Amino acid sequence: MAARFFQLRFEELPDTLPVFPLAGVLLLPEGRLPLNIFEPRYLAMVEDALGARRLIGMIQPSNPEATNSPPGTPGVTMIGAAEPALYDTGCAGRIVSFSETGDGRFTITLAGVCRFRVAREVDGVHGYRRVTPDWMPFRADIEAAAAEPKIDRAKLLAALRAYLTLNEMEVDWGAIEGTPDAALMIVLPMSCPFEPREKQALLECKTPTDRGAMLITLLEMALAEGKGGGGMARQ
Numbered sequence: 183m184a185a186r187f188f189q190l191r192f193e194e195l196p197d198t199l200p201v202f203p204l205a206g207v208l209l210l211p212e213g214r215l216p217l218n219i220f221e222p223r224y225l226a227m228v229e230d231a232l233g234a235r236r237l238i239g240m241i242q243p244s245n246p247e248a249t250n251s252p253p254g255t256p257g258v259t260m261i262g263a264a265e266p267a268l269y270d271t272g273c274a275g276r277i278v279s280f281s282e283t284g285d286g287r288f289t290i291t292l293a294g295v296c297r298f299r300v301a302r303e304v305d306g307v308h309g310y311r312r313v314t315p316d317w318m319p320f321r322a323d324i325e326a327a328a329a330e331p332k333i334d335r336a337k338l339l340a341a342l343r344a345y346l347t348l349n350e351m352e353v354d355w356g357a358i359e360g361t362p363d364a365a366l367m368i369v370l371p372m373s374c375p376f377e378p379r380e381k382q383a384l385l386e387c388k389t390p391t392d393r394g395a396m397l398i399t400l401l402e403m404a405l406a407e408g409k410g411g412g413g414m415a416r417q
């Protein structure tokens with residue numbers, strides 16, 4: 183596994199985190215996520231993050247088609263009536279590249295740092311939302327040495343090849359075959375066009391080994407259903 187993009191101690195993780203709710207988009211620790219930012223509140227969020235720790239929390243709405251979920255819905259965090267409920271787990275990323283376009287947009291790249299649970303939502307600023315993150319359940323994301331996951335690689339690659347064919351996706355297969363298992367457990371979950379709830383299941387897997395088993399299951403389920411995937415959203 184490649185070295186971490188930067189060094190950040192667990193104690194340096196912030197008590198308040200701006201969040202970017204985006205359905206169908208997954209960021210994992212040590213992954214890289216390019217984003218195109220154009221909405222005014224998220225332009226403000228990026229500007230504020232650049233002036234602080236450069237950290238932004240990526241998190242999915244639990245039901246992007248609805249503005250709210252019923253009180254007591256498991257696994258979601260409730261917020262104001264005009265905003266959708268969120269899943270209770272996301273991943274913080276650090277802005278590692280940034281550019282401003284001539285039409286006022288930002289293009290940024292986030293490097294995944296550490297997952298978090300939403301302890302509570304706090305008042306937003308400049309139109310974007312903020313949470314109090316609980317980092318402790320995922321402390322190993324930032325402190326533990328990366329261990330090579332135990333994956334049935336032959337089974338994974340066979341399912342992946344069939345899945346790519348089903349979705350009419352062309353990839354550099356030689357590059358995939360030459361990628362270590364640990365890196366595959368970041369790149370493939372982030373890249374495959376799974377449903378948002380499936381992306382969330384991959385995010386919440388405790389270890390890369392668990393994520394590998396989940397990934398194989400999702401690929402095989404898609405093949406059994408003869409299901410193609412939708413595109414990944416970008417803001």
